[in-house]
Amino acid sequence: MSDNVSSHAETVLVPSTDEVDVSVVIVNYNVSDFLAQALRSIFQSDQSLKVEVLVVDNNSIDGSVDMVRDQFPQVHLIANTENTGFGSANNQAIRIARGRHILILNPDTIIQEDTLKTMVRFMDEHPDAGALGCQILNPDGTFAPESRRSFPTPKIAFYRMIGLGRLFPSSPRFGKYNLTYLPRDQASEVDALSGSCMMVRRKALFGANEEGGSGLFDEDFFMYGEDLDLCFRIQEAGWKVWYTPETWIIHYKGESTKKGEIRYVKLFYGAMLLFIEKHMNGSQSSILTSMLRAGIMVRAGMSVIMNGIRRALPPFMDFAAVYLSVATLGTLRWIQTDISSSTLFFLTTALAYPIATVLGIAIGGGYRNPNLHRIGPALSGVIGGFFFVASLSYFVQDIAFSRWVVGLSLPVSFVFLAIWRGIIYRRRRGPRRAVLVGNAPEASRLARLLAGHPRPPFTLLGYVSDDSPLKADTLCLGRTSHLRDLVRLRGFDDIVFAAQDVSNQSIFSVMRSLEDLSVQFRMLHEGQEHVIGKSSISQVSVGSLKSEFTEVVHLRSSLAKTVFERSLSLVLLPLLPFIWLISRMFAPESNARNAAFMLLHTPLVLIGKAHLIGCRKEDVEWIPASWNIDKGLFPVTNTMRTKELNRDEIVRAYWYYVTHQGYSLDLDIILASFRND
Structure with a gap:
């Protein structure tokens, strides 16, 4: 039996000599929770039939295989080590299935208790039926039109593409693609069914004597169009395709495939083009192919336009917020002075x-996409705008205006920029997320280095390795082949290669295979405490800076630091009453309340009596005077992820601040002070 399974699969079979009525075949890809739900619905269905269930997992990274083994040991499991595609994976299971009927079922579905019994009964009552589909419902309970379809001839496809099918769904001419002119509760012979739930007679696939049938799924179709192609060949083999309204399923649709992705567009329309080239000849094929290619161009153009709008929206929002703030304050000034x-x-x-x-x-x-939610660049921009306008009005007297309006525009504008960012990006992803390609020792070493960094360049969430077992430790996320899914499903920003564990050939291969994804690649060499990226070298440990203590560095001028701190204090000044009210909402001894209390002292910074960013009182004696770090309301050590700091770690933290200080780091220190550990 195992000879019929791909060499890229691990097979677990439950032997049986009993005759089977239905073999349920499910191809799974990263939808573990939905798969468990589908399996439960199958095993809760009518028990009068003899049913076997076969699950083919296409190299999922979400624990689907372990879930099936642990919760559904009666399932015949095929665990592929690569994504072989929908058609190929179905064929793996169909070849070893023993049922006289085979139900192709998506993992993101739920069947009724009588679905299997009803469909088998219909097939037995219609011996000419080679395939059967039922009502498919959307998650909101509405009827899914793909429950039954016609083949996309040029005329049918044209009516659908220009929207006539949607405008006149009851018309036999215009509504033929999804047969919307037929009552949904009417059993009917159709051209094609949805592969999300399609029962196929074994004899229709293999023939009476294992030959002469339609054959299995065409594996040239990777993800879409396989069901259309199989229905076409079933009818060519002399069988009929039927739709029955007597039972229904719920289909959640595309949970394992994001339909907004360009990859989806290519696969979907590529499958349609393949179907046309395979089954339609002459002028029909040429016309429809041209139409589909035009449709692809339109969809691609719409994607470009929408991406452009998304990129232009943040600067437009900022422009509008600042312009309205300045214009409103100017108008109020005119009203006040008459x-x-x-x-x-x-x-x-x-x-x-x-x-x-x-x-x-x-x-x-x-x-830039990772920084859209950050208020640091917004504050820097508003301050820059303030100084530009103030300087411009000083040199060009004709446009000089009230200093009251220009000065107050700074905090008011910043507040509005922060508010809209807080609303739009309230679910922001936070710091950059990274996964390491290598083995457990290097992953643990990198995690330790990052834990002691005041401002780590990324957060390491785990590693992938072809040498370590999946359950080696909690940091292990899977194999190298899972990287694409990890980036897409878990939102990783960085992929770090452990050079001692991965060959250059493997590194280049992975980078080429993922070049279409928005992800940064970095290298971590053996024994090093920095990672090398495309255009930068990022320190992952302040320990690596210890040898640089004696080097000459260019420090930020005291004037620049003072200007920034006093400008920020000016912005916060009108907000102090609100900060006081908010501070009362936090627990008395919490970090957040202490930080809010420190903000209430910013007027001291404004008049030069205190520093906003600096060191703790007890750390002053450890810091060289040449570093120009004085006591501050917000110590640099607030960014450290652990409170157990020795003198060496504290000194390195301040040295890091000295060599990296800037507006953005200052804001990060303030925000980190609000963190409740």
Whole structure:
């Protein structure tokens, strides 16, 4: 039996000599929870039939295989070590299935208790039926039109593409693609069914004497179109395809495949093109192929337009927020002084402020995808806009305006930029997420280094390895072949290669296979405490900086630090009453309440009596005077992930701040102070 299984699979079979009525075949791919739900619905169905269940797992990374083994030991499991595609995986199970009927079922479905019995009875009552489908319901209970379909001839496809099928669903001419003109509760002979739930007679596939049938799924179809092609060949072999409304299933649709991805568009329309080239000849094939290619171009164009809109939205929102803030304050100033408004103000000062702000945010990288939610670049941009307008009005007297309006525009604009970011990105992903390609020792070493870093470049969530077992430890996420799914499903930003564990050939192979994903590749060499990226070297441990203590570095000037701290204090000044109210919401001894209390002391920073960022009182004697670090409201050590710090670790943390200090790091220290450990 195992000879019929792909060499890339691990097979677990439950032997039996009993005759089987139905073999349920499920191909699973990263939908463990849905698969468990589907299996439960199968085993809870009518027990009058003899049923076997075969699950083919296409190299999932979500624990599907272990779930089936642990919770459903009666299932015949085929665990592939690579994604062989929908058709190929189904064929693996069909070849060893023993049922006189085979139910092709998606893992993200739920069947009724009588579904198997009803469909078998229909097949027995219609000996000419080679395939049978039933009602498919969407998760909201509506009827899914793909329950029954016609083949996409040029005329049918044209009516669908231009929307006539949707406008006139009851028309036998325009509604033929999904047969919407037929009552949903009417049994009918159709062209094609959905592969999410399709019962096929074994004889229709293999013939009366294991020959002369339609054959199995065409494995040239990777993910879509296989069901259409199989239905076509079943009818060519002399059988009929039927739809019955007597039972139904729920289909959650595409839980393991994101339909918004370009890859989905290519696979779906590529499958349609393959079907046309295979089964339609002459002018029909040429016309429909051209139509489908045009449809692909339209979809690709729409994707480009939508991506452009998404990229333009953040700077547009910033521009609008700052412009409205400045214009509103200017208008209020005119009302207060009883002076008529000036068109020149709206065309110069009010316009220059948001333009300079947006440019400042862009220069600071605030519109790059990982940074869209961060308020640091927004604050830097608003401060830049303030100084630009203040300088411009100083040199060009004709556009000089109230200092009250220009100054107050800074905190008001920043508040609105922070508010819209908080609303839009309230579910932001947080720090960059990384996975290491290598073995457990290097993964543990990197995790330890990152834990002691004041500002780690990423958070290591685990590792993948072809040498370690999946259950070696909690950090192990799977094998190297799982990387694409890990990036797509778990949102990894960085892939770190442990050079001592992975050959260069393997590294290049992985990088090429994932080049279409938005992910950064980094290298961690043996014994090193930094990772090398495309255009940067990131320290993963402050310990690696110890040897650099004696080196000359360019420190941020005291003036630049003072300007930033006082500007930030000016922004916070009108917000202090709200900060006080919010602070009362936190637990009395919590880090968040202590940090909020420190913010209430920012007026001391404004008048030069205190520093915003600095060191703890007890650390002053350890820090060289040349580092220019004084006591501050928010110590640098607040960023450390552990409270058990020795003198050496503390000194290295301050040295890291000295060599990396900037506006963004200062803001990170303040925000880290609110963290409740």
